[in-house]
Amino acid sequence: MAACGDEAALAPGGDTTIEDRTSQAYRLPAPNLDADALALHLDGDVAFEATFVTAPAPVNGGLGPVYNHTSCIGCHARDGRGLPQIGTGPTSQSLVRVSLAEGTPAVPGGAVPVPGVGAQLQDHAIFGAALEGTPTLSWTDVDGAYGDGAAYQLRAPQLAIAWSEEPEGAVMTSLRQPPPVFGLGLLEAIDEPTLTALADPDDRDGDGISGRVNYVWDAQLGRAMPGRFGLKANTPTLRQQAAAAYVNDMGVTNPMFPEDDGAIEIDAARLDATAFYTATLAVPARAAANAAANRGEQLFDQFRCTGCHVPTLVTGDSPIAAVAHQTIQPFTDLLVHDMGDGLADGRPDFGADGREWRTSPLWGIGLAETVLVGARYLHDGRARTLDEAILWHGGEAEAARERFRRASSSDRAALVAFLMTL
Protein backbone atom coordinates (compact mmCIF):
# COMPACT_ATOMS: atom_id res chain seq x y z
CA MET A 1 0.00 0.00 0.00
CA ALA A 2 1.04 3.59 -0.50
CA ALA A 3 3.15 5.02 2.26
CA CYS A 4 2.08 8.03 4.25
CA GLY A 5 2.70 11.28 2.42
CA ASP A 6 2.42 9.56 -0.95
CA GLU A 7 0.75 12.07 -3.28
CA ALA A 8 -1.35 9.53 -5.16
CA ALA A 9 -2.74 8.20 -1.89
CA LEU A 10 -3.69 11.68 -0.74
CA ALA A 11 -5.41 12.48 -4.05
CA PRO A 12 -7.91 9.61 -4.24
CA GLY A 13 -9.70 11.07 -7.27
CA GLY A 14 -6.52 11.74 -9.26
CA ASP A 15 -6.85 15.11 -10.97
CA THR A 16 -10.52 15.32 -9.92
CA THR A 17 -9.45 15.55 -6.25
CA ILE A 18 -10.45 18.64 -4.31
CA GLU A 19 -8.83 19.99 -1.15
CA ASP A 20 -11.99 20.35 0.92
CA ARG A 21 -13.08 18.48 4.02
CA THR A 22 -16.08 20.60 4.98
CA SER A 23 -19.77 19.70 4.82
CA GLN A 24 -19.65 20.80 1.14
CA ALA A 25 -16.90 18.34 0.24
CA TYR A 26 -19.05 15.96 -1.86
CA ARG A 27 -20.79 18.61 -3.94
CA LEU A 28 -17.98 20.44 -5.69
CA PRO A 29 -17.13 20.20 -9.41
CA ALA A 30 -13.97 18.32 -10.34
CA PRO A 31 -11.24 20.99 -10.56
CA ASN A 32 -9.94 19.67 -13.91
CA LEU A 33 -13.14 20.32 -15.92
CA ASP A 34 -12.68 22.62 -18.93
CA ALA A 35 -15.07 25.55 -19.44
CA ASP A 36 -17.61 23.58 -21.53
CA ALA A 37 -17.60 20.66 -19.12
CA LEU A 38 -18.01 22.99 -16.15
CA ALA A 39 -21.00 24.68 -17.83
CA LEU A 40 -22.70 21.30 -18.39
CA HIS A 41 -21.86 20.27 -14.83
CA LEU A 42 -23.55 23.43 -13.51
CA ASP A 43 -26.66 22.73 -15.63
CA GLY A 44 -26.67 19.29 -14.07
CA ASP A 45 -26.32 20.81 -10.61
CA VAL A 46 -29.52 22.81 -11.18
CA ALA A 47 -31.27 19.66 -12.43
CA PHE A 48 -30.06 17.61 -9.44
CA GLU A 49 -31.43 20.21 -7.02
CA ALA A 50 -34.72 20.89 -8.84
CA THR A 51 -37.88 20.10 -6.88
CA PHE A 52 -40.59 18.55 -9.04
CA VAL A 53 -44.22 19.47 -8.64
CA THR A 54 -47.49 18.12 -9.97
CA ALA A 55 -48.18 18.69 -13.67
CA PRO A 56 -48.79 20.95 -15.58
CA ALA A 57 -45.99 23.22 -14.29
CA PRO A 58 -43.85 24.19 -17.29
CA VAL A 59 -40.37 23.67 -15.83
CA ASN A 60 -40.32 21.08 -13.06
CA GLY A 61 -43.73 19.50 -13.66
CA GLY A 62 -44.55 15.84 -14.00
CA LEU A 63 -44.10 14.58 -10.44
CA GLY A 64 -45.82 11.25 -9.83
CA PRO A 65 -48.56 10.08 -9.86
CA VAL A 66 -46.60 7.91 -7.42
CA TYR A 67 -43.07 8.71 -6.27
CA ASN A 68 -40.56 8.48 -3.41
CA HIS A 69 -39.24 12.04 -3.26
CA THR A 70 -39.46 15.31 -5.20
CA SER A 71 -35.75 15.93 -5.98
CA CYS A 72 -32.46 14.06 -6.37
CA ILE A 73 -30.83 16.15 -3.63
CA GLY A 74 -33.76 15.43 -1.29
CA CYS A 75 -32.50 11.86 -0.95
CA HIS A 76 -28.77 12.32 -1.66
CA ALA A 77 -28.23 14.99 1.01
CA ARG A 78 -25.47 17.40 -0.09
CA ASP A 79 -24.69 14.78 -2.76
CA GLY A 80 -23.88 12.28 -0.02
CA ARG A 81 -25.82 9.45 1.53
CA GLY A 82 -29.40 9.73 2.76
CA LEU A 83 -30.90 8.40 5.96
CA PRO A 84 -32.76 5.12 6.55
CA GLN A 85 -36.12 6.86 6.66
CA ILE A 86 -39.13 5.72 4.62
CA GLY A 87 -42.87 6.32 4.45
CA THR A 88 -45.14 9.18 3.52
CA GLY A 89 -43.29 12.05 5.22
CA PRO A 90 -41.04 14.64 3.55
CA THR A 91 -37.94 13.24 5.29
CA SER A 92 -38.30 9.88 3.57
CA GLN A 93 -34.99 9.18 1.80
CA SER A 94 -34.59 5.44 1.50
CA LEU A 95 -36.60 3.16 -0.73
CA VAL A 96 -37.77 -0.43 -0.92
CA ARG A 97 -37.17 -2.55 -4.04
CA VAL A 98 -39.77 -5.28 -4.48
CA SER A 99 -40.26 -8.30 -6.76
CA LEU A 100 -41.85 -11.71 -7.03
CA ALA A 101 -39.90 -14.99 -6.91
CA GLU A 102 -41.74 -16.43 -9.94
CA GLY A 103 -42.89 -14.88 -13.18
CA THR A 104 -41.66 -12.97 -16.18
CA PRO A 105 -38.98 -10.33 -15.60
CA ALA A 106 -39.56 -6.83 -16.99
CA VAL A 107 -36.21 -7.00 -18.82
CA PRO A 108 -33.97 -10.04 -19.50
CA GLY A 109 -32.37 -11.30 -16.29
CA GLY A 110 -34.09 -8.68 -14.16
CA ALA A 111 -36.58 -8.65 -11.32
CA VAL A 112 -40.14 -9.92 -11.70
CA PRO A 113 -42.31 -6.87 -11.08
CA VAL A 114 -45.12 -6.93 -8.53
CA PRO A 115 -48.37 -6.36 -10.49
CA GLY A 116 -49.61 -2.80 -10.04
CA VAL A 117 -46.43 -1.77 -8.18
CA GLY A 118 -43.40 -2.64 -10.32
CA ALA A 119 -39.94 -3.32 -8.89
CA GLN A 120 -39.91 -0.39 -6.46
CA LEU A 121 -42.43 0.59 -3.82
CA GLN A 122 -43.38 4.22 -4.29
CA ASP A 123 -44.53 5.35 -0.86
CA HIS A 124 -45.82 8.78 -1.92
CA ALA A 125 -48.67 9.76 -4.28
CA ILE A 126 -49.85 13.09 -5.65
CA PHE A 127 -53.25 14.39 -4.57
CA GLY A 128 -55.99 12.16 -5.94
CA ALA A 129 -53.71 9.22 -6.88
CA ALA A 130 -53.76 5.87 -5.06
CA LEU A 131 -50.83 5.08 -2.79
CA GLU A 132 -49.10 1.74 -3.52
CA GLY A 133 -48.44 1.05 0.12
CA THR A 134 -46.80 2.36 3.27
CA PRO A 135 -43.58 0.82 4.59
CA THR A 136 -42.60 1.10 8.22
CA LEU A 137 -39.19 0.47 9.66
CA SER A 138 -38.30 -0.61 13.18
CA TRP A 139 -35.10 -1.94 14.70
CA THR A 140 -34.22 -4.91 16.86
CA ASP A 141 -31.07 -5.17 18.95
CA VAL A 142 -28.41 -7.77 18.20
CA ASP A 143 -25.88 -8.39 20.98
CA GLY A 144 -22.27 -9.38 20.44
CA ALA A 145 -18.84 -9.20 22.02
CA TYR A 146 -15.34 -8.36 20.82
CA GLY A 147 -12.56 -10.90 21.25
CA ASP A 148 -11.42 -9.08 24.40
CA GLY A 149 -14.85 -9.56 26.00
CA ALA A 150 -16.13 -6.01 25.56
CA ALA A 151 -19.80 -6.08 24.64
CA TYR A 152 -21.35 -4.33 21.66
CA GLN A 153 -24.88 -3.98 20.35
CA LEU A 154 -25.89 -3.85 16.69
CA ARG A 155 -29.37 -3.18 15.32
CA ALA A 156 -31.16 -5.03 12.51
CA PRO A 157 -34.00 -3.53 10.47
CA GLN A 158 -37.55 -4.93 10.50
CA LEU A 159 -39.50 -3.81 7.47
CA ALA A 160 -43.29 -4.04 7.25
CA ILE A 161 -45.44 -2.94 4.31
CA ALA A 162 -49.12 -2.04 4.57
CA TRP A 163 -50.21 -2.55 0.94
CA SER A 164 -53.06 -0.50 -0.46
CA GLU A 165 -53.98 -3.62 -2.41
CA GLU A 166 -52.51 -6.90 -1.16
CA PRO A 167 -50.34 -8.33 -4.00
CA GLU A 168 -50.74 -11.96 -5.05
CA GLY A 169 -47.69 -14.09 -4.39
CA ALA A 170 -44.87 -13.68 -1.91
CA VAL A 171 -43.14 -10.31 -2.31
CA MET A 172 -39.36 -10.12 -1.82
CA THR A 173 -38.17 -6.78 -0.46
CA SER A 174 -34.86 -4.91 -0.29
CA LEU A 175 -34.45 -1.76 1.78
CA ARG A 176 -31.86 0.64 0.34
CA GLN A 177 -30.34 3.82 1.70
CA PRO A 178 -29.06 6.36 -0.87
CA PRO A 179 -25.28 6.18 -1.35
CA PRO A 180 -23.12 9.25 -2.08
CA VAL A 181 -22.91 10.37 -5.74
CA PHE A 182 -19.42 11.92 -6.08
CA GLY A 183 -16.52 10.32 -7.96
CA LEU A 184 -18.82 8.17 -10.06
CA GLY A 185 -17.52 9.17 -13.51
CA LEU A 186 -14.21 7.64 -12.46
CA LEU A 187 -15.93 4.38 -11.53
CA GLU A 188 -17.77 4.42 -14.87
CA ALA A 189 -14.39 4.79 -16.62
CA ILE A 190 -12.87 1.64 -15.12
CA ASP A 191 -12.82 -0.68 -18.10
CA GLU A 192 -14.45 -4.09 -18.20
CA PRO A 193 -11.17 -6.09 -18.40
CA THR A 194 -10.08 -4.45 -15.12
CA LEU A 195 -13.30 -5.63 -13.46
CA THR A 196 -13.11 -9.16 -14.85
CA ALA A 197 -9.47 -9.38 -13.76
CA LEU A 198 -10.51 -8.48 -10.19
CA ALA A 199 -13.30 -11.05 -10.20
CA ASP A 200 -12.56 -14.53 -8.89
CA PRO A 201 -15.97 -16.22 -9.04
CA ASP A 202 -14.66 -19.69 -8.21
CA ASP A 203 -12.13 -18.42 -5.66
CA ARG A 204 -9.21 -19.97 -7.54
CA ASP A 205 -6.69 -18.22 -5.31
CA GLY A 206 -8.36 -19.86 -2.27
CA ASP A 207 -8.44 -16.70 -0.12
CA GLY A 208 -12.15 -17.13 0.69
CA ILE A 209 -13.01 -14.02 -1.32
CA SER A 210 -14.60 -14.57 -4.72
CA GLY A 211 -16.36 -11.53 -6.15
CA ARG A 212 -18.37 -11.44 -9.34
CA VAL A 213 -19.30 -8.91 -11.96
CA ASN A 214 -23.08 -8.40 -11.90
CA TYR A 215 -24.15 -8.37 -15.56
CA VAL A 216 -27.30 -6.24 -15.84
CA TRP A 217 -29.61 -5.02 -18.58
CA ASP A 218 -28.44 -1.89 -20.36
CA ALA A 219 -31.64 -0.21 -21.58
CA GLN A 220 -29.78 1.97 -24.06
CA LEU A 221 -27.72 -0.80 -25.67
CA GLY A 222 -30.39 -3.47 -25.27
CA ARG A 223 -27.97 -6.05 -23.89
CA ALA A 224 -26.31 -7.18 -20.67
CA MET A 225 -23.37 -5.06 -19.46
CA PRO A 226 -21.32 -4.98 -16.22
CA GLY A 227 -23.29 -3.36 -13.41
CA ARG A 228 -21.45 -0.68 -11.46
CA PHE A 229 -24.02 1.51 -9.74
CA GLY A 230 -26.58 0.81 -7.06
CA LEU A 231 -25.95 -1.20 -3.93
CA LYS A 232 -25.98 -4.50 -5.80
CA ALA A 233 -24.21 -3.04 -8.86
CA ASN A 234 -27.63 -3.33 -10.48
CA THR A 235 -27.24 -0.48 -13.00
CA PRO A 236 -24.71 -0.23 -15.85
CA THR A 237 -24.35 3.52 -16.47
CA LEU A 238 -24.88 6.87 -14.76
CA ARG A 239 -27.30 7.88 -17.52
CA GLN A 240 -29.48 4.85 -16.84
CA GLN A 241 -29.19 5.41 -13.07
CA ALA A 242 -30.41 9.01 -13.48
CA ALA A 243 -33.16 8.05 -15.95
CA ALA A 244 -34.41 5.30 -13.63
CA ALA A 245 -34.31 7.70 -10.67
CA TYR A 246 -36.37 10.23 -12.60
CA VAL A 247 -39.04 7.73 -13.58
CA ASN A 248 -39.12 5.55 -10.45
CA ASP A 249 -38.10 7.83 -7.59
CA MET A 250 -39.94 10.93 -8.86
CA GLY A 251 -42.39 9.65 -11.49
CA VAL A 252 -40.79 11.86 -14.17
CA THR A 253 -40.77 10.21 -17.61
CA ASN A 254 -37.75 10.81 -19.86
CA PRO A 255 -36.20 9.72 -23.17
CA MET A 256 -34.86 6.43 -21.75
CA PHE A 257 -38.05 5.61 -19.84
CA PRO A 258 -40.96 7.38 -21.60
CA GLU A 259 -44.70 7.02 -21.15
CA ASP A 260 -46.26 4.05 -23.03
CA ASP A 261 -47.29 6.49 -25.77
CA GLY A 262 -43.75 7.93 -25.96
CA ALA A 263 -44.53 11.13 -24.01
CA ILE A 264 -41.73 12.57 -21.84
CA GLU A 265 -41.61 15.08 -18.97
CA ILE A 266 -37.90 15.99 -19.23
CA ASP A 267 -35.82 16.04 -22.40
CA ALA A 268 -32.53 14.35 -23.27
CA ALA A 269 -30.49 17.50 -22.56
CA ARG A 270 -31.69 17.59 -18.99
CA LEU A 271 -31.20 13.86 -18.45
CA ASP A 272 -27.69 14.05 -19.89
CA ALA A 273 -26.80 17.06 -17.73
CA THR A 274 -27.99 15.24 -14.60
CA ALA A 275 -25.92 12.17 -15.43
CA PHE A 276 -22.91 14.33 -16.32
CA TYR A 277 -23.20 16.08 -12.97
CA THR A 278 -22.91 12.80 -11.06
CA ALA A 279 -19.97 11.84 -13.32
CA THR A 280 -17.98 14.99 -12.64
CA LEU A 281 -18.22 15.71 -8.91
CA ALA A 282 -14.81 16.03 -7.23
CA VAL A 283 -13.45 13.45 -4.80
CA PRO A 284 -12.35 14.97 -1.47
CA ALA A 285 -8.64 14.77 -0.64
CA ARG A 286 -7.64 12.52 2.23
CA ALA A 287 -6.91 14.04 5.62
CA ALA A 288 -3.35 13.96 6.93
CA ALA A 289 -2.80 10.78 8.92
CA ASN A 290 -1.49 10.58 12.48
CA ALA A 291 0.38 7.56 13.88
CA ALA A 292 -2.84 5.70 14.71
CA ALA A 293 -4.24 6.20 11.21
CA ASN A 294 -0.99 4.99 9.65
CA ARG A 295 -1.15 1.88 11.83
CA GLY A 296 -4.82 1.51 10.80
CA GLU A 297 -3.86 1.63 7.14
CA GLN A 298 -1.46 -1.27 7.68
CA LEU A 299 -4.15 -3.22 9.54
CA PHE A 300 -6.63 -2.57 6.70
CA ASP A 301 -4.17 -4.44 4.50
CA GLN A 302 -3.25 -7.12 7.06
CA PHE A 303 -6.91 -7.88 7.84
CA ARG A 304 -7.43 -8.26 4.05
CA CYS A 305 -10.08 -5.57 3.89
CA THR A 306 -8.20 -4.77 0.67
CA GLY A 307 -9.41 -8.12 -0.78
CA CYS A 308 -12.62 -6.27 -1.70
CA HIS A 309 -12.01 -2.61 -0.86
CA VAL A 310 -9.24 -2.46 -3.49
CA PRO A 311 -7.23 0.70 -2.78
CA THR A 312 -5.85 1.64 -6.19
CA LEU A 313 -7.35 1.36 -9.67
CA VAL A 314 -6.60 3.08 -12.96
CA THR A 315 -9.41 4.39 -15.15
CA GLY A 316 -9.48 3.75 -18.89
CA ASP A 317 -10.83 5.73 -21.81
CA SER A 318 -13.86 7.93 -21.26
CA PRO A 319 -15.86 10.42 -23.32
CA ILE A 320 -15.35 12.69 -20.30
CA ALA A 321 -11.70 13.79 -20.48
CA ALA A 322 -11.52 14.75 -16.79
CA VAL A 323 -12.08 11.18 -15.59
CA ALA A 324 -10.03 9.28 -18.22
CA HIS A 325 -6.69 7.63 -17.31
CA GLN A 326 -6.65 8.60 -13.67
CA THR A 327 -4.98 6.69 -10.85
CA ILE A 328 -7.62 6.60 -8.14
CA GLN A 329 -8.19 5.24 -4.65
CA PRO A 330 -11.89 4.32 -4.48
CA PHE A 331 -11.44 1.32 -2.10
CA THR A 332 -13.84 -0.81 -4.10
CA ASP A 333 -13.64 -3.54 -6.75
CA LEU A 334 -17.20 -2.78 -7.95
CA LEU A 335 -17.87 -6.52 -7.62
CA VAL A 336 -20.66 -8.20 -5.70
CA HIS A 337 -19.75 -10.42 -2.76
CA ASP A 338 -21.63 -12.86 -0.53
CA MET A 339 -21.83 -10.91 2.74
CA GLY A 340 -23.51 -13.64 4.80
CA ASP A 341 -26.92 -14.18 6.38
CA GLY A 342 -26.83 -11.06 8.52
CA LEU A 343 -26.78 -8.67 5.57
CA ALA A 344 -28.77 -10.85 3.13
CA ASP A 345 -31.94 -9.33 1.70
CA GLY A 346 -33.01 -12.56 -0.03
CA ARG A 347 -33.90 -10.63 -3.18
CA PRO A 348 -31.87 -11.27 -6.34
CA ASP A 349 -31.04 -8.29 -8.57
CA PHE A 350 -29.89 -9.47 -12.01
CA GLY A 351 -26.84 -11.70 -11.39
CA ALA A 352 -26.48 -10.68 -7.75
CA ASP A 353 -28.19 -13.14 -5.44
CA GLY A 354 -29.97 -12.47 -2.15
CA ARG A 355 -26.71 -12.52 -0.17
CA GLU A 356 -24.55 -10.42 -2.45
CA TRP A 357 -23.77 -6.69 -2.27
CA ARG A 358 -21.42 -4.41 -4.18
CA THR A 359 -18.26 -3.50 -2.27
CA SER A 360 -18.96 0.03 -1.05
CA PRO A 361 -16.42 2.62 -2.20
CA LEU A 362 -14.80 3.96 0.97
CA TRP A 363 -13.37 7.21 -0.41
CA GLY A 364 -14.78 10.17 1.48
CA ILE A 365 -16.32 7.92 4.16
CA GLY A 366 -14.50 9.83 6.92
CA LEU A 367 -16.63 12.85 5.96
CA ALA A 368 -20.00 11.08 6.02
CA GLU A 369 -21.04 12.57 9.35
CA THR A 370 -19.60 16.00 8.49
CA VAL A 371 -21.78 16.12 5.38
CA LEU A 372 -24.86 14.63 7.04
CA VAL A 373 -25.41 14.73 10.79
CA GLY A 374 -26.51 11.27 11.89
CA ALA A 375 -25.24 9.54 8.72
CA ARG A 376 -25.66 5.76 8.76
CA TYR A 377 -23.74 2.97 7.01
CA LEU A 378 -24.37 -0.19 4.94
CA HIS A 379 -27.05 -0.72 2.31
CA ASP A 380 -29.97 -0.15 4.65
CA GLY A 381 -28.37 2.25 7.10
CA ARG A 382 -28.43 -0.24 9.96
CA ALA A 383 -24.89 0.60 11.12
CA ARG A 384 -24.68 3.68 13.34
CA THR A 385 -20.88 3.73 13.37
CA LEU A 386 -18.00 2.46 11.25
CA ASP A 387 -17.32 -0.18 13.93
CA GLU A 388 -20.86 -1.48 13.51
CA ALA A 389 -20.50 -1.53 9.72
CA ILE A 390 -17.41 -3.74 10.01
CA LEU A 391 -19.01 -6.02 12.63
CA TRP A 392 -21.92 -6.79 10.25
CA HIS A 393 -19.51 -8.15 7.59
CA GLY A 394 -20.01 -11.91 7.07
CA GLY A 395 -19.80 -14.47 4.25
CA GLU A 396 -16.70 -13.79 2.14
CA ALA A 397 -15.79 -11.00 4.59
CA GLU A 398 -16.14 -13.12 7.73
CA ALA A 399 -12.39 -13.77 8.08
CA ALA A 400 -11.62 -10.05 7.76
CA ARG A 401 -14.35 -9.20 10.26
CA GLU A 402 -13.00 -11.77 12.71
CA ARG A 403 -9.53 -10.26 12.50
CA PHE A 404 -11.10 -6.92 13.43
CA ARG A 405 -13.37 -8.35 16.15
CA ARG A 406 -10.47 -10.20 17.79
CA ALA A 407 -8.05 -7.28 17.54
CA SER A 408 -7.07 -5.19 20.57
CA SER A 409 -9.19 -2.11 21.25
CA SER A 410 -6.29 0.11 20.22
CA ASP A 411 -5.92 -1.68 16.88
CA ARG A 412 -9.68 -1.45 16.29
CA ALA A 413 -9.53 2.26 17.03
CA ALA A 414 -6.54 2.61 14.69
CA LEU A 415 -8.44 0.98 11.83
CA VAL A 416 -11.35 3.34 12.33
CA ALA A 417 -8.92 6.29 12.58
CA PHE A 418 -7.61 5.28 9.15
CA LEU A 419 -11.15 5.14 7.72
CA MET A 420 -11.74 8.64 9.10
CA THR A 421 -8.86 9.98 6.97
CA LEU A 422 -10.59 8.79 3.78
Ligand code: HEC
Ligand atom coordinates in the same frame (compact mmCIF):
# COMPACT_ATOMS: atom_id res chain seq x y z
C1 HEC B 1 -36.13 8.40 -2.93
C2 HEC B 1 -34.77 8.77 -2.76
C3 HEC B 1 -33.92 8.96 -4.00
C4 HEC B 1 -34.09 9.89 -5.00
C5 HEC B 1 -35.20 10.90 -5.18
C6 HEC B 1 -32.96 9.73 -5.88
N1 HEC B 1 -32.16 8.73 -5.44
FE1 HEC B 1 -30.42 8.14 -6.30
N2 HEC B 1 -30.36 6.52 -5.07
C7 HEC B 1 -31.25 6.26 -4.07
C8 HEC B 1 -31.03 4.92 -3.57
C9 HEC B 1 -31.80 4.23 -2.45
C10 HEC B 1 -29.97 4.38 -4.32
C11 HEC B 1 -29.44 2.96 -4.28
C12 HEC B 1 -30.29 2.20 -5.28
C13 HEC B 1 -30.07 0.72 -5.42
O1 HEC B 1 -29.21 0.13 -4.80
O2 HEC B 1 -30.77 0.11 -6.24
C14 HEC B 1 -29.55 5.43 -5.25
C15 HEC B 1 -28.47 5.33 -6.11
C16 HEC B 1 -28.04 6.37 -6.94
C17 HEC B 1 -26.82 6.37 -7.71
C18 HEC B 1 -25.76 5.28 -7.70
C19 HEC B 1 -24.64 5.62 -6.73
C20 HEC B 1 -23.66 4.51 -6.58
O3 HEC B 1 -22.73 4.61 -5.76
O4 HEC B 1 -23.78 3.47 -7.23
C21 HEC B 1 -26.80 7.52 -8.43
C22 HEC B 1 -25.73 7.97 -9.41
C23 HEC B 1 -28.01 8.23 -8.13
N3 HEC B 1 -28.74 7.53 -7.21
C24 HEC B 1 -28.37 9.43 -8.73
C25 HEC B 1 -29.63 10.01 -8.56
C26 HEC B 1 -30.15 11.07 -9.39
C27 HEC B 1 -29.42 11.72 -10.54
C28 HEC B 1 -31.40 11.37 -8.92
C29 HEC B 1 -32.41 12.37 -9.46
C30 HEC B 1 -32.74 12.22 -10.88
C31 HEC B 1 -31.64 10.48 -7.78
N4 HEC B 1 -30.55 9.67 -7.61
C32 HEC B 1 -32.78 10.50 -7.03
C33 HEC B 1 -32.23 7.12 -3.60
C34 HEC B 1 -32.72 8.21 -4.31
Ligand code: HEC
Ligand atom coordinates in the same frame (compact mmCIF):
# COMPACT_ATOMS: atom_id res chain seq x y z
C1 HEC C 1 -15.60 -9.86 0.93
C2 HEC C 1 -15.50 -8.46 0.59
C3 HEC C 1 -15.26 -7.48 1.71
C4 HEC C 1 -14.26 -7.47 2.66
C5 HEC C 1 -13.14 -8.48 2.85
C6 HEC C 1 -14.49 -6.30 3.46
N1 HEC C 1 -15.58 -5.61 3.01
FE1 HEC C 1 -16.31 -3.85 3.73
N2 HEC C 1 -17.90 -4.01 2.49
C7 HEC C 1 -18.09 -4.98 1.54
C8 HEC C 1 -19.41 -4.87 0.99
C9 HEC C 1 -20.00 -5.77 -0.07
C10 HEC C 1 -20.03 -3.79 1.64
C11 HEC C 1 -21.48 -3.31 1.47
C12 HEC C 1 -22.34 -4.17 2.39
C13 HEC C 1 -23.74 -3.66 2.61
O1 HEC C 1 -24.02 -2.52 2.26
O2 HEC C 1 -24.56 -4.41 3.15
C14 HEC C 1 -19.03 -3.24 2.56
C15 HEC C 1 -19.24 -2.13 3.37
C16 HEC C 1 -18.27 -1.57 4.21
C17 HEC C 1 -18.42 -0.36 4.96
C18 HEC C 1 -19.66 0.55 4.96
C19 HEC C 1 -19.60 1.48 3.78
C20 HEC C 1 -20.75 2.44 3.67
O3 HEC C 1 -20.67 3.30 2.78
O4 HEC C 1 -21.76 2.32 4.39
C21 HEC C 1 -17.27 -0.17 5.67
C22 HEC C 1 -16.94 0.97 6.59
C23 HEC C 1 -16.40 -1.29 5.36
N3 HEC C 1 -17.05 -2.11 4.45
C24 HEC C 1 -15.15 -1.48 5.90
C25 HEC C 1 -14.44 -2.68 5.80
C26 HEC C 1 -13.27 -3.00 6.60
C27 HEC C 1 -12.62 -2.08 7.59
C28 HEC C 1 -12.91 -4.26 6.25
C29 HEC C 1 -11.81 -5.11 6.85
C30 HEC C 1 -11.96 -5.41 8.27
C31 HEC C 1 -13.82 -4.72 5.21
N4 HEC C 1 -14.73 -3.75 4.99
C32 HEC C 1 -13.72 -5.93 4.56
C33 HEC C 1 -17.17 -5.95 1.19
C34 HEC C 1 -16.07 -6.30 1.94
